[in-house]
Amino acid sequence: MTATPGLRRTSRILLLDPAGRVFLMDTKAPSSDGAHRWITPGGGVDPGESHRDAAIRELREETGIAVTDPGEPVWSWDFAVGWDQADHDRGHAxxxxxxxxxxxxxxxxxxxxxxxxxxASRWWTADELDATNESYEPAELPDLVRRHRD
Structure with a gap:
């Protein structure tokens, strides 16, 4: 099976604690090889929903944290999806x-x-992300954490 042509819009949250660590979840990838990777809380934008509203909803659903305003987006990411069981071939986060x-x-x-x-889930520092052999997305995550931790 290969990814169906199409774009999936997502909202992701850099959830940061006072020590500048980011909260990540180890999740299965849509891949027949059993791949998994560490990602921030977040997920798909529903039809008719804004990225902002999806960020609020996904954060509450995935962590239990309720916010009313996540502010403005701090970064966007357009990417190709290479997982063989994905239902889309492109993403925008x-x-x-x-x-x-x-x-x-x-x-x-x-x-x-x-x-x-x-x-699984855990808190990561940018340095721990740089040093790990574990997969995480996006590759720019350590730099994003450093840029926004203070």
């Missing part, structure tokens, strides 16, 4: 920054797919 003093992760808003696809 808008990134927002939300700061938190810490939180208790809640899976109450997770979809059935998220309950299967989210393997």
């Amino acid at each position: 808008e990134f927002y920054v939300v700061r938190t003093p810490g939180f208790e992760l809640s899976d109450a808003g997770w979809t059935d797919d998220e309950r299967v696809d989210i393997l």
